Amino acid sequence: MQDSVLIKHDCKVIEHGFFTFYTFDDDKTIIKNLFSYSLNLKKQTSVVSLIESETIKVDSMAKNDIDGFYKSEEWNKKRIGTSVEKYLLLFHQEFLKWNNAQKLDFFIQIGKKE
Numbered sequence: 265m266q267d268s269v270l271i272k273h274d275c276k277v278i279e280h281g282f283f284t285f286y287t288f289d290d291d292k293t294i295i296k297n298l299f300s301y302s303l304n305l306k307k308q309t310s311v312v313s314l315i316e317s318e319t320i321k322v323d324s325m326a327k328n329d330i331d332g333f334y335k336s337e338e339w340n341k342k343r344i345g346t347s348v349e350k351y352l353l354l355f356h357q358e359f360l361k362w363n364n365a366q367k368l369d370f371f372i373q374i375g376k377k378e
């Protein structure tokens with residue numbers, strides 16, 4: 265079930281950017297959740313806001329709409345041990361151990377508080 269959620273991270277500078285999650289609801293629909301974030305390494309803080317949540321019909325998507333999205337294990341492995349790891353751990357110390365569904369649930373919860 266964890267791989268029914270894909271993640272994409274976009275940023276120009278690591279301190280500010282976007283996370284997009286695609287949740288495969290069934291063979292015909294995908295739920296898209298887009299979050300913005302800001303990180304402050306000095307203060308050890310993070311802010312996450314839900315920008316949009318929408319349902320997309322699979323047959324209306326182009327093949328390249330899924331480019332840059334990753335399954336949990338692959339996404340986490342690409343970031344562990346890199347210069348961005350310390351920033352991503354500002355969200356939560358277990359962030360790079362979680363699967364994408366856990367990351368999405370976490371962002372939904374903290375996005376509501378902002």
